[in-house]
Amino acid sequence: MAHPPATSLVADIGGTNTRVARAVAGVVDPESLCRYRNADFPGLAQVLVHHQQVTQAPAPEAVCVALAGPVQDGAGQMTNLNWRISESDLIAATGAPRARILNDLQAQGHALPHLPAASFAPLFGPAPQGDSRLVVGIGTGFNIAPVRDAGGQTLVFAAEAGQTALPTPTPADRALSDRLADDTGFTALEQAISGPGLAALHHARTGTTLTAAAILAAHADGTDPAAQASVDTFLRLLGLTLSDLALCFLPHGGIYLCGGMSRAISPYLDRPAFRDAFLSKGRFSDLMARFPLIQITDDYAALTGCAQVIAG
Known part of the structure; x- marks a missing residue:
């Protein structure tokens, strides 16, 4: 009997906004995309819980977030925001059995092979x-x-x-x-x-x-x-x-x-x-x-990187 594709919750946390979506088998569901102002929440856990409530989604099978700050030993500290995030916190907030944290630029890098040509605008070179x-x-x-x-x-x-x-x-x-x-x-x-x-x-x-x-x-x-x-x-x-x-x-x-x-x-x-x-x-x-100098035009590209990493 075939198992349904694994679902994951992915998030990209910048200094000002957090982008959140669901992903299935490494592909972001565009209908689940949401952007939240960080100033409206005391921490990432509350953002993720709110997103699950709004989308009425069940607990994901995995969660992967990208944050703007250094990551080490399954935890990261935002550089320009007073949020510290750990994989154990993500599991507790979402009910997912496993979690992963990346630096946000790492997520962008993992996204590059999976973005369509329309996501890139050549500048020169x-x-x-x-x-x-x-x-x-x-x-x-x-x-x-x-x-x-x-x-x-x-x-x-x-x-x-x-x-x-x-x-x-x-x-x-x-x-x-x-x-x-x-x-x-x-x-x-x-x-x-x-x-x-x-x-x-x-x-x-x-x-x-x-x-x-x-x-x-x-x-x-x-x-x-x-x-x-x-x-x-x-x-x-x-x-x-x-x-x-x-x-x-x-x-x-x-x-x-x-x-x-x-x-x-x-x-x-x-x-x-x-x-x-x-x-x-x-x-x-x-x-x-x-x-070559190229602009990534997809504002949600890091979510694709997170989805690919957690699916792999």
Whole structure:
């Protein structure tokens, strides 16, 4: 007698929102997709219980969540949210007999082979080729996940790249970094290259407090030269960062951008502020032009990665 396909509950927890869905045999059920504001819940357990109540779904056979923070020994701490999550907590909240926790960029990496072509928007560079890729998340925070195809398996490695140092090649960059520094005097990458980072960068440059959305809007309509300069600074720092990462991982299979802030700035990645910073690597400048840059347009891609991991 054939058994029905295994069902799982999958979730992608960002710094601002949590996306939740059901999956069957590794495939996300689009009718079950929901997005919740983290500020409306005290923790992930309450989000998952609420989703099960709203969808009137039975206990899943497994649960897999991706979180924006480091994961170790079956537990993870959100970097930009005061939530700590463990596999035992997930089992208790959902009634599932097994659970798995991933870093959110790892989930994006596991999703890459399973997303349709419509989920990708090429930005520049040649067609992807090769078995090495790099996922870069720019949203409430910043992070990466190197991806390698090996022997029919997709290997995805965790990182916390957003906590590395902001590049400061010029005196003006170093002065800006000093103004962004935390209480220890350290300036992490995501303190400038993220949604909140753009707002902080603009404030450090101008003393004016605006949201990232407001800065981008002023940049788009050309009404605020200071906002335009802040966006150009953001793009240049992003270009410097991605060029360093490209030389570290040689992702000829593509650099894949994901996250809300990456989608907001992707229309501007053909500007000299970004392209010059990304391509200018001295004798390796020709190599830089060989790395494809691609936007992941599917806002729920990490759920596909979670579904595939827990089904495997």
